[in-house]
Amino acid sequence: MTEAAANNSGAAQVAALDNLSVIDALRRGDEGAFARLVDQYHPSLRRVARLYIANRAIADEVVQDTWLGVIQGIWAFERRSSLKTWIFRILINRAKTRAAREGRSVPFPRFDAAVEAAEAAVAPHRFQPVDHPTEPGRWTHPPPDLGASPERWLLAQETRQHLQSAIAELPEHQRLVLILRDVEGCSTEEVCNALGIQETNTRVLLHRARAKVRAALEPYLKRV
Amino acid sequence: MVSSTGMPCQELVERVSSYLDDALPPAERGRCDEHLRTCAGCCAYLAQMELVVSALGELRRSEGEENAAEKARLLDLFRTRAPHNRAPRERSVPLGIADAFAAPGDHIGYLCEDDQEFDATAGFLAAGLERDEVCVLLGHDAANARVLAGLERHGLPPYDMQRRDRLHTVSGQQPTDALLREIDVRIRAAVDDGVPMVRVLGHLGWEQPRWPAEREILSLEARVTDAVRNLPSVVLCAYDVRWLSGRRLLLGGLECHPLTLRRAALRHNEHYVAAEQFLARLSADV
Numbered sequence A: 001m002t003e004a005a006a007n008n009s010g011a012a013q014v015a016a017l018d019n020l021s022v023i024d025a026l027r028r029g030d031e032g033a034f035a036r037l038v039d040q041y042h043p044s045l046r047r048v049a050r051l052y053i054a055n056r057a058i059a060d061e062v063v064q065d066t067w068l069g070v071i072q073g074i075w076a077f078e079r080r081s082s083l084k085t086w087i088f089r090i091l092i093n094r095a096k097t098r099a100a101r102e103g104r105s106v107p108f109p110r111f112d113a114a115v116e117a118a119e120a121a122v123a124p125h126r127f128q129p130v131d132h133p134t135e136p137g138r139w140t141h142p143p144p145d146l147g148a149s150p151e152r153w154l155l156a157q158e159t160r161q162h163l164q165s166a167i168a169e170l171p172e173h174q175r176l177v178l179i180l181r182d183v184e185g186c187s188t189e190e191v192c193n194a195l196g197i198q199e200t201n202t203r204v205l206l207h208r209a210r211a212k213v214r215a216a217l218e219p220y221l222k223r224v
Numbered sequence B: 001m002v003s004s005t006g007m008p009c010q011e012l013v014e015r016v017s018s019y020l021d022d023a024l025p026p027a028e029r030g031r032c033d034e035h036l037r038t039c040a041g042c043c044a045y046l047a048q049m050e051l052v053v054s055a056l057g058e059l060r061r062s063e064g065e066e067n068a069a070e071k072a073r074l075l076d077l078f079r080t081r082a083p084h085n086r087a088p089r090e091r092s093v094p095l096g097i098a099d100a101f102a103a104p105g106d107h108i109g110y111l112c113e114d115d116q117e118f119d120a121t122a123g124f125l126a127a128g129l130e131r132d133e134v135c136v137l138l139g140h141d142a143a144n145a146r147v148l149a150g151l152e153r154h155g156l157p158p159y160d161m162q163r164r165d166r167l168h169t170v171s172g173q174q175p176t177d178a179l180l181r182e183i184d185v186r187i188r189a190a191v192d193d194g195v196p197m198v199r200v201l202g203h204l205g206w207e208q209p210r211w212p213a214e215r216e217i218l219s220l221e222a223r224v225t226d227a228v229r230n231l232p233s234v235v236l237c238a239y240d241v242r243w244l245s246g247r248r249l250l251l252g253g254l255e256c257h258p259l260t261l262r263r264a265a266l267r268h269n270e271h272y273v274a275a276e277q278f279l280a281r282l283s284a285d286v
Helices: A003-028 A031-052 A056-073 A083-101 A111-115 A150-155 A157-168 A172-183 A188-195 A199-221 B016-020 B026-038 B040-062 B068-081 B115-130 B141-153 B158-163 B176-192 B214-228 B246-254 B275-284
Strands: B107-112 B134-139 B167-169 B198-203 B233-240 B259-262 B265-268
Touching: A003 A031, A003 A083, A031 A056, A031 A083, A031 A172, A031 B068, A056 A083, A056 B068, A083 A188, A150 A157, A150 B040, A157 A172, A157 A199, A157 B040, A172 A188, A172 A199, A172 B040, A188 A199, A199 B016, A199 B040, B016 B040, B026 B040, B107 B115, B107 B214, B107 B246, B115 B134, B115 B141, B115 B198, B115 B233, B134 B141, B134 B176, B141 B158, B141 B198, B158 B167, B176 B198, B176 B214, B214 B233, B214 B246, B214 B275, B233 B246
Parallel strands: B107 B233, B107 B259, B134 B167, B134 B198, B198 B233
Antiparallel strands: B259 B265
16 A cells, blocks of 8 residues: 555545544534534535536525435435535535526536547647657647746635636536535545546546646746 | 657646546556656646646635525524424425425325325325435335326336336335335435435235235334434325224324324324334234
8 A cells, every 4th residue: 555545544534433423413413513514515515506506596595405405314324425425415416406497408417428539638739749750749848847936826816816717618527527626625536426427537527627727827837 | 758668748748637646557657757757848747737736725725705694594404404303393395295295204194085095195206206306115016006107197207217216116025124124225325315305105015915914014114103203204104094994094094103194184193102102012912
């Protein structure tokens, strides 16, 4: 086992124990535990609901419905997945149903079809051609090195705006996977469980989404 | 430069995302490491990608909007609607029969006396299927056939619903412990999948081939109430007063269900007997 994997499994055990005590607390009716859960996930749930439903009031209703599902379902919850995955799964179920009811076509059921067409992460003209005699596929226009203060760039208001417009440009499947994984901090496994898609396809969608966001941000990364 | 292991830059950029997530097979990861040792362009690409992924994570941290009113509303929901709350629950689940509403965790004895009332039980399942709930049907063959035909008339083809795991039929031709367990498993599996509510419809097979004996069915009915009390489910058991003996109506229909549905009215049932007491009496009653 690599060190990273060992750390991960240690973290997973701590998370599993946390889950257990939170679930027991919720079953006992511990309001503090519920309030902490709301603090932890409510903003994420709202953002994900809005990926499915543009109307904010309706998206918020879906989130409230999700919490009701958590409240009423907690005794039946079997812990086959983490509490977090379960909450997101409830949300995504409700959001899809509601989006369909609102007459919006739901592009999400056919995730696996969305990964078929191959797309290059970086435009091919930035590399030597594949039949180049000595350096096939080598950078001709490599990205520039980062500057001395990437942390400042990371926290800048301007960066947020660039990121948000790059995210908005993504195809819906890629956007959903990127938001769950990189913005909301779900593990790949949690993303697969919440969306009901295979790991390979999740990775392909995530890779393409990240590549596009990086490409969109590249002009601003020169000076950081 | 193309390294000795032969990975071109153009291939490396396609693996960067999985590389960052530590999701590459060891051999492939090794080839990437090898390439990165000598390629400044790819190192710059990797650094940019890492920075972008960190920046995406920052979006979450800086975006937590506090909304005190909303939080108060959710806490109120927790206080009033959670199963630990022993006060009468809000009746939020449309039964699909007359205009009655039930609460999650209810176990209802439905006293029906003609074909129309009998057929209305399909409406109970249809109302759930239309709300994306999962339904469980536990009935003898003749009753099941009528209920499934009823669903078809509601525009909910049973075969389609079964294929999509929205409708399950549970066989009554097994011991009651196994039966109760199967229903419980169905409910929990649906909740795990994020389903909002599970409806269980019972058309119990009294004296049907290979069904449990009367005493066993009565003990099942007595135990169902506590088994589902904390679960997001509504259990409706049909008691057709035209054919059932007085003993089955009294003990099964009235003493085992905290609520009864008769004509359009869902009522608290004063004849209900707590399971422990009921079962003690049942076992003493030879």
